[in-house]
Amino acid sequence: MSVVTKAGPRPAESFLVTRSQRNVVWTGVGALIVVVVLALFPYLVYSGTTSLMVQGFIVLTLASMWNLLAGYAGLVSVGQQGFVGLGAYFVLIFALHGLSPFVALPIAAIACGVAALPLWWLVSRLRSGYFAIATWVLAATLMLFIERFNSLGGGTGLPVPGFTGMSPTLLTAYTYWIGLAVTVAALLAVYLLLRSRVGLVLTAIRDDEVAARSSGARVGLARLLVFVVAGIGCGAAGAVLAISQLQVQPSADFSVSWTAEMAFAVIIGGLGTIEGPIIGTVVYMVLQQTLASYNAWYLIILGLVAILVALFARRGLWGLVDEHLRVRLFPVGYWLRLAGDNDSSGRRG
Amino acid sequence: MAWVNAIVQGVLTGGLYALFACGLSLMFGVMKVVNLAHGDLAVVAGYVGVGVITVTNIPVLWSVVIVVPVMAVIGYFLQRTLIQSALNRGVLTTLIVTLGLSMVIENALLQFFTANSRGIGAGMTLVTGSFSLGSQVELPYLLLVIFAVAVAVLLGLQWFLSRSSYGRLVRAVADDQEAAQLSGADYRHVFGIAAALALGTVALGGMAYSMYSTLDPTAGTDTILLFAFVAVVIGGLGSLWGTLVGGIVLGIAQQIGAQINISDELLAGYLVFLLVLVLRPQGLVSRRAQS
Numbered sequence: 001m002s003v004v005t006k007a008g009p010r011p012a013e014s015f016l017v018t019r020s021q022r023n024v025v026w027t028g029v030g031a032l033i034v035v036v037v038l039a040l041f042p043y044l045v046y047s048g049t050t051s052l053m054v055q056g057f058i059v060l061t062l063a064s065m066w067n068l069l070a071g072y073a074g075l076v077s078v079g080q081q082g083f084v085g086l087g088a089y090f091v092l093i094f095a096l097h098g099l100s101p102f103v104a105l106p107i108a109a110i111a112c113g114v115a116a117l118p119l120w121w122l123v124s125r126l127r128s129g130y131f132a133i134a135t136w137v138l139a140a141t142l143m144l145f146i147e148r149f150n151s152l153g154g155g156t157g158l159p160v161p162g163f164t165g166m167s168p169t170l171l172t173a174y175t176y177w178i179g180l181a182v183t184v185a186a187l188l189a190v191y192l193l194l195r196s197r198v199g200l201v202l203t204a205i206r207d208d209e210v211a212a213r214s215s216g217a218r219v220g221l222a223r224l225l226v227f228v229v230a231g232i233g234c235g236a237a238g239a240v241l242a243i244s245q246l247q248v249q250p251s252a253d254f255s256v257s258w259t260a261e262m263a264f265a266v267i268i269g270g271l272g273t274i275e276g277p278i279i280g281t282v283v284y285m286v287l288q289q290t291l292a293s294y295n296a297w298y299l300i301i302l303g304l305v306a307i308l309v310a311l312f313a314r315r316g317l318w319g320l321v322d323e324h325l326r327v328r329l330f331p332v333g334y335w336l337r338l339a340g341d342n343d344s345s346g347r348r349g
Numbered sequence: 350m351a352w353v354n355a356i357v358q359g360v361l362t363g364g365l366y367a368l369f370a371c372g373l374s375l376m377f378g379v380m381k382v383v384n385l386a387h388g389d390l391a392v393v394a395g396y397v398g399v400g401v402i403t404v405t406n407i408p409v410l411w412s413v414v415i416v417v418p419v420m421a422v423i424g425y426f427l428q429r430t431l432i433q434s435a436l437n438r439g440v441l442t443t444l445i446v447t448l449g450l451s452m453v454i455e456n457a458l459l460q461f462f463t464a465n466s467r468g469i470g471a472g473m474t475l476v477t478g479s480f481s482l483g484s485q486v487e488l489p490y491l492l493l494v495i496f497a498v499a500v501a502v503l504l505g506l507q508w509f510l511s512r513s514s515y516g517r518l519v520r521a522v523a524d525d526q527e528a529a530q531l532s533g534a535d536y537r538h539v540f541g542i543a544a545a546l547a548l549g550t551v552a553l554g555g556m557a558y559s560m561y562s563t564l565d566p567t568a569g570t571d572t573i574l575l576f577a578f579v580a581v582v583i584g585g586l587g588s589l590w591g592t593l594v595g596g597i598v599l600g601i602a603q604q605i606g607a608q609i610n611i612s613d614e615l616l617a618g619y620l621v622f623l624l625v626l627v628l629r630p631q632g633l634v635s636r637r638a639q640s
Contacts, residue, residue, distance in 0.1 A: 070441065078448065122626055125626055130377075132385070134626070144619065296457070307453070311446065
């Protein structure tokens with residue numbers, strides 16, 4: 001991804017390294033305004049719209065996690081639905097013990113992060129494509145394991161208790177807010193992670209794994225961290241799913257279509273950027289809403305679009321935007337500018 | 350005796366799993382492609398078989414003679430177009446493109462053939478018949494035939510890769526693409542041939558599956574791909590005979606699981622897979638030097 005136009009030695013003081021070409025404060029203020037406006041939605045729109053947006057929040061959270069895995073750590077997981085299902089079922093388990101599902105959500109997310117540790121120990125033995133299917137087998141195993149417990153509803157699932165006494169309006173609004181909160185937290189976590197030292201390692205892995213390893217980057221540790229964070233994020237999304245559906249069902253919560261959704265949102269939006277999953281989710285939701293009446297056609301078209309984008313527009317829709325405007329809404333990389341040169345001559349990010 | 354029967358059934362279904370797995374292993378071994386649409390292509394083969402039988406009314410076994418070449422040709426062109434252009438762009442693109450292909454195939458089958466399950470050869474003696482050993486051990490004809498076909502396919506592949514001059518070319522390209530290219534071998538064509546072979550075995554697997562069980566659009570990912578993959582990992586990555594060993598171990602684990610509790614069939618198979626991953630990640634038949 002890095003572009004170096006001029007080689008040869010230069011005096012050190014002629015370089016200027018910045019996070020962004022434009023003022024970051026404005027992006028921050030803009031993001032804050034967007035979040036505040038979104039938070040007011042339950043007062044402004046019909047409940048049909050908010051529940052649609054909750055779906056969008058789930059997809060966006062999942063997509064940002066998958067982007068972290070595949071776009072930065074080079075881990076193509078086809079088994080993230082395992083964490084979606086685990087998150088949903090952890091909410092059920094805590095709710096069955098009398099906890100409010102809304103309180104159970106963060107605990108369920110953390111529990112998914114803890115569960116990611118032994119699962120990583122298992123799947124990290126395999127590489128690339130085999131890693132991908134191993135995570136898938138793992139997700140299938142988790143589902144079969146959970147189906148064994150009749151107290152958790154076996155193969156048919158259970159309604160999530162703890163919502164009795166709440167008015168439907170309030171429930172819809174709470175569900176919306178918790179979905180929004182999870183999404184904002186997920187995006188913020190990805191942003192902060194990528195700006196940290198680990199983020200530098202991850203960007204290096206994304207650009208060239210061999211070079212990153214030989215420069216002494218602790219690739220294994222960074223990958224473990226990403227797998228755990230993605231476990232927490234997908235678990236939180238699964239918890240939101242359980243709350244918004246008011247029930248858990250093994251074959252729906254552990255469905256591989258979750259991974260297909262998150263992967264395709266990321267591919268279409270742009271792999272390896274924070275902005276990509278956001279655009280991809282919007283495109284995905286629009287496609288879903290317009291084509292939903294054509295049943296399987298919508299998934300066929302989504303699959304074809306993903307194939308075409310992967311082959312012909314590898315940086316996705318955001319890549320096209322970035323090429324022309326050179327903007328970063330979330331500056332996680334570095335711009336390298338030469339003194340006396342207003343245009344950037346190289347960049348990493 | 351019930352346990353002996355379970356083990357015998359497990360060994361025989363292992364042949365079916367080996368048929369699923371050897372194509373996956375071949376494509377990974379030669380092209381370093383993990384084809385996530387592998388199972389869906391097997392299902393396509395099954396549907397092609399159903400179509401051929403319905404349209405032409407030829408005997409079931411003769412339809413195999415048509416389906417295998419058809420799938421081999423599809424494999425060649427798929428490799429030369431879609432998979433090759435994905436390969437040129439890297440491992441990640443290959444995974445995404447085959448995942449997309451898997452989704453397209455599965456939903457296209459759903460759209461055009463509905464979710465209803467189909468089978469091939471229901472009522473044939475070959476499919477339903479069996480002979481008994483003692484009072485408890487049943488040997489279904491179909492599984493015996495599938496097992497024999499699997500062994501024959503593996504022997505054939507083994508002979509092709511190690512003895513024939515074209516097989517030598519395939520191995521040369523698998524070892525070093527650029528060196529083979531410099532020596533005048535067009536690696537893209539060789540890749541196409543390997544994909545054609547892989548899809549030929551996939552076609553056999555798909556036809557066998559639609560006789561052994563019932564065929565529906567989701568069988569490709571839910572069952573065939575995962576079983577193929579588990580068999581490959583248990584047996585050892587890149588080992589052709591390992592797929593048979595892996596298939597047999599998976600088959601036995603599933604049958605013993607089903608013997609303990611009928612709903613534990615799948616779980617038992619996956620648990621053995623995880624056990625192998627922990628204790629012997631290189632697989633039971635490991636060929637470290639080759640990978």
